[in-house]
Amino acid sequence: MKAIQVHEFVEDFEILQGNDSLMSMNNNVDKPVPKKGEILVQVQACSLSPGDIIMVHGNLIFLHEARPFVPGMDISGVVVDNNGSKLFQEGDGVVASNGVSPVGGMAEYMVVNENEVVLKPSKVSVQEGAASSSAITARNAVMDNVKEGDRVLILGGSGGVGSAAIQIAKTHAKASFVATTSTQTNLCKTLGADQVVNYREENWWEMDWQGGQKFDVIIDTVGGGNFYGRAPFVLKTGKQGGKFVAVTGDDTRPDCRTVWKGIKFIASMPWRPLYTSLRARTYPKYILIMPYDILQGRKQVLEWMQEGSLKVPIDEESPLPFTADGVRAAFTKVASGHAHGKVVVTMSTSN
The missing domain is CATH 3.90.180.10 (Medium-chain alcohol dehydrogenases, catalytic domain)
Known part of the structure; x- marks a missing residue:
C-alpha cells in the first residue's frame, strides 16, 4: 500500500x-x-x-x-x-x-x-x-467547566479546538457571552462569537470588557506567552468561580527528548493546579485538560454534527x-x- x-x-x-x-x-x-x-x-x-x-x-x-x-x-x-x-x-x-x-x-x-x-x-x-477529533477536546473543556450564563473568553477561536469551543459554549453550555481572539472575525462571528479581538492589534488582557466585567472562564487553545499570568486582569479569582482552562500549556513544544527531561516535565504538571487552588482568593483556578472520555466524546460530537448544531x-x-x-x-x-x-x-x- x-x-x-x-x-x-x-x-x-x-x-x-x-x-x-x-x-x-x-x-x-x-x-x-x-x-x-x-x-x-x-x-x-x-x-x-x-x-x-x-x-x-x-x-x-x-x-x-x-x-x-x-x-x-x-x-x-x-x-x-x-x-x-x-x-x-x-x-x-x-x-x-x-x-x-x-x-x-x-x-x-x-x-x-x-x-x-x-x-x-x-x-x-x-x-x-x-x-x-479536536471538537472532542473542545467538548471536554467547555462542558466540564462552563455553566449556563457564564462569560467565556476563548483564546484562538479559528483553530480546530477554538472553533468548536465557540459553538459548544454558546449552543450547548448556553454561555451568555462568548468572546475570542482571532484574525478571522467573520468566521468566528458566524460560529457564534459575540466579540472577536484581533490579537495582532489589541491585547485581550488590557481591554475594558463591557465596563470592566470579568470573565468566568478563559479557555486557552493557543498556549505559550504566559497567558495564565495575564488572565487575572480580566478573569475572576478562583474564590469567585474563575477558571483558566488550558488546552495547551505555556510550552507548546516541551523538550522531553530524554527520560529525565520527560520525568521532570510530568512531575511539574500538578504544580500550578495545586498552587492556584491554595491561592484561590488571588488567582483563577488553573485546569489542565488531559485526554479522557474519548469514545463517548466522539459519539456526542458526531451527533451534534449530524443534527447541525456543530460545524x-x-x-x-x-x-x-x-x-x-x-x-x-x-x-x-x-x-x-x-x-x-x-x-x-x-x-x-x-x-
Whole structure:
C-alpha cells in the first residue's frame, strides 16, 4: 500500500517541503494486519493536530517510534476487515483514532482498536469526520467547566479546538457571552462569537470588557506567552468561580527528548493546579485538560454534527492531496500555528 513515512524527526518544519530525506511517500508498505480486538479500515481522510506535530518533531521520548514510521492518527474511512467484530461490519463508514499513539493514519489502510471506532453519521462528510477529533477536546473543556450564563473568553477561536469551543459554549453550555481572539472575525462571528479581538492589534488582557466585567472562564487553545499570568486582569479569582482552562500549556513544544527531561516535565504538571487552588482568593483556578472520555466524546460530537448544531471548519487550503508534497504541506501548516480550521488530507473523494 501507499503510505507516508517519517525517516528523521523534523526540527524545522519550514524546511520540510520537498525534503524526501525527512518525510516521503512509499508505494510498497505492507498492509497492516489486525490483531484480536482490532479492525482494518481503508482510510479516506486523515486530519492533523498539534499532537501529530509533537510526534514528528520528536520532542517526547515516550512517543518515539522506530523510524521510518507512518504519522497521523485521526481518520475517517470504511471497514474492509472487521476481524470478527460484533460492533462493526465490513463496508461501515467509520471515524476512528489510534488512541494516544499518533501513528498509522497517513496511509491507504490503518489498523485501529474497535474501542476507538464510531460509526460515521450520514450527513457528516469523510473530511469532517476525520476533522472531528479536536471538537472532542473542545467538548471536554467547555462542558466540564462552563455553566449556563457564564462569560467565556476563548483564546484562538479559528483553530480546530477554538472553533468548536465557540459553538459548544454558546449552543450547548448556553454561555451568555462568548468572546475570542482571532484574525478571522467573520468566521468566528458566524460560529457564534459575540466579540472577536484581533490579537495582532489589541491585547485581550488590557481591554475594558463591557465596563470592566470579568470573565468566568478563559479557555486557552493557543498556549505559550504566559497567558495564565495575564488572565487575572480580566478573569475572576478562583474564590469567585474563575477558571483558566488550558488546552495547551505555556510550552507548546516541551523538550522531553530524554527520560529525565520527560520525568521532570510530568512531575511539574500538578504544580500550578495545586498552587492556584491554595491561592484561590488571588488567582483563577488553573485546569489542565488531559485526554479522557474519548469514545463517548466522539459519539456526542458526531451527533451534534449530524443534527447541525456543530460545524467543523476546514482550513481554506484543505483538503490537501495524499501525495508527499500534500502531506508535507499539511504538517507545515499545522506547525505554523496559523491554520484556520482543521487541516485535512484526503485519500479518497467518496463519502
